[in-house]
Amino acid sequence: MPQLTDKTTDDRYFILTLFAIGKELADNVGASFVAKRGGKLDIVLLAGLPPLHCKEFGQRFSNYFKNHGQTVNFEFNKINFNIRICDVHIYPQAYAAAIHAKDTLAGGKTIGIVDIGGYTCDLLLLNDFRPDMNVCTSIYQGVNTLFQQINEQVRAKGAKDIPDAIIEGILRGDKRVLTDCSQDRISLVKTTAKAFAKELLLSVSQAGIDLAESRTAFIGGGSLLLRKQIESVGMVSKPIFIEAVTANAAGYKVLYENRKAS
Numbered sequence: 001m002p003q004l005t006d007k008t009t010d011d012r013y014f015i016l017t018l019f020a021i022g023k024e025l026a027d028n029v030g031a032s033f034v035a036k037r038g039g040k041l042d043i044v045l046l047a048g049l050p051p052l053h054c055k056e057f058g059q060r061f062s063n064y065f066k067n068h069g070q071t072v073n074f075e076f077n078k079i080n081f082n083i084r085i086c087d088v089h090i091y092p093q094a095y096a097a098a099i100h101a102k103d104t105l106a107g108g109k110t111i112g113i114v115d116i117g118g119y120t121c122d123l124l125l126l127n128d129f130r131p132d133m134n135v136c137t138s139i140y141q142g143v144n145t146l147f148q149q150i151n152e153q154v155r156a157k158g159a160k161d162i163p164d165a166i167i168e169g170i171l172r173g174d175k176r177v178l179t180d181c182s183q184d185r186i187s188l189v190k191t192t193a194k195a196f197a198k199e200l201l202l203s204v205s206q207a208g209i210d211l212a213e214s215r216t217a218f219i220g221g222g223s224l225l226l227r228k229q230i231e232s233v234g235m236v237s238k239p240i241f242i243e244a245v246t247a248n249a250a251g252y253k254v255l256y257e258n259r260k261a262s
Contacts, residue, residue: 003119006057008064017045017065021083022076031079039081043069044089046252050122050138051092051131062088089256094122095131096251097219101242102129105217108238112209115248116222118142121200123207125214135208139200143222146196150189162189171225190229197229201236211236221245 007013021043025034034041045065049057069085094115098105105111111129115122119142125135151161162185169177170189178186205211215238218230227241244250 005053006060008057008060011068014065014068017047018072018074018081019076021045022074022079022081025081026077026079034079034081039073039079039083041081041083042086043083044087044256045069045085046089046091046249046256048091048093048096048248048252050120051094051124051136052122052138054090054092058090062090089252089259091252091255092124092131093248094124094219095126096249096255097242097247098124098126098129098217098251099254100244100247100251101217101219104242105129105215105240108215110210110214112204112211112214112216113219114204114209114216114223115219116142116200116226117220118144118222121204121222123204123209125209137207139203139207141196141200141203143225146193146226149196150192153188153192168225171228193226194229194232197226198233198235200226201230201233205235213237215240217242219247 001012001016004013025041029041047061047065049061065085065088069083071082071084073080073082075081094113097115098111098113109128111126112135113122113124113126115124119140120138121141122138123135125132147164147167150167154160154162166177166181167189168174170181170186171193201211204216209216212235216236217240218224218227219242223230223241224243224245230236231239
């Protein structure tokens with residue numbers, strides 16, 4: 001699917017969310033429990049948007065799920081579901097992940113949050129763990145941009161595109177992938193990734209996050225994929241990598257439970 005700033009324009013993101021709901025229920029509640037209930041379950045949905053988009057799209061995104069989800073029947077992995085989305089809460093990405101990793105980030109007055117995703121990189125500055133909305137933005141330099149840059153070079157040489165999974169394998173140092181790839185291909189991927197990381201960090205710095213002085217927390221699957229390149233560029237003096245790729249979702253839960261308790 002294409003990246004959409006407003007995800008409420010059609011049913012695609014709702015259907016994608018049903019996959020996630022079905023998987024979470026089957027894994028955490030249990031398929032047998034779902035079957036006993038006839039798939040009938042009330043759902044409280046916790047979701048997120050980039051911090052910059054929460055104010056403009058948050059209520060629209062919440063209504064999107066509520067209006068679609070009054071009663072939904074679907075099948076996932078041969079399990080029948082009959083769910084009702086009875087409530088929806090929208091939280092800011094990046095900030096939610098920081099809340100989840102608060103113990104890891106404790107001790108710094110100013111912390112830059114860099115959440116590298118597929119299409120975008122969300123940036124947020126925290127002062128005493130409060131968001132500084134003067135440094136809150138999204139830049140369109142996610143890892144999919146890197147994959148496109150790599151394959152543009154590959155096509156320029158008359159070769160076939162490198163699949164995303166192979167590019168990821170090279171960057172992660174997967175021995176199975178490295179054994180099968182030519183040194184030219186491995187070198188191209190690594191060199192392009194390092195240049196991409198440098199350009200990304202320059203954009204982060206220009207957005208107002210002080211990479212030389214402040215702690216900088218890198219969040220998201222893209223951050224973990226580019227960890228070696230980010231470290232080798234040498235622009236970040238105090239990098240912290242949050243290993244949990246589900247940090248944002250875990251943060252939504254913390255924020256929701258804190259709100260219920262207050």
